[in-house]
Amino acid sequence: MALFSQKNAEDQLKSEADNVHSADLEKLLDRQRAIEDKVKNSGKLKRFSADIHLMFSMIRDYWYGNYRSVPWKTIAAVAGALLYVLNPLDVIPDIILGFGFLDDAGVVAFCLKMVESDLHRYAAWKEQEEDHRPSTQSN
Template structure:
């Protein structure tokens, strides 16, 4: 029997996403560095490091109004997953050596699966924005 199956992860993610308010996005952005450090230091979450940075970038661009071509449900799911990672006392407390980040990794993986197409569209938009900044300006 798995300690943390997909059904449990989906339920937990839905619970967390349902609790997300716009003020939570600001809290997440303020705590981004500490969450990224937590991810970097954990074996299970480290493989999601690039995805988590993209998730933070999406929230930041949404928060500042740069990118709004995404449903609120996607923003709430991403924020819910990141809030879950931020919480050290979740289903499997992070302090339990060896398995403490298994549930966090499961929630992030499920979130990525649920918002994959929106995240891909955002990544393409972000890349286009960066290309526009570096493209030579014609007169």
């Protein structure tokens, strides 16, 4: 039997996402550094660093009203996954060496699978926005 299955990840993500409210996004953005540091220092989560950075970027653009072409369900799922990562006392406590981040990685992986198309659309939008941003350099 698996220590943490895809079904467990799905259940945990649904539970977290169902409890996310708009006001939670600002709190989550305030904790970005803590979550990214945790991911960077974890073997199991490290491979998701770029994805998690993009997830935070999407939440930030949603929060500030720059990007609203995404369903609330996607924002709630992403926020729920990131809040799950932040919680050190989740299904498998983070202090358990070798296993503590398995559930976090499972929840993030399931979230990415669930919101993949919305995240790709956001990344394309973000790239286009950056391409059209006026240059601050003078010739």
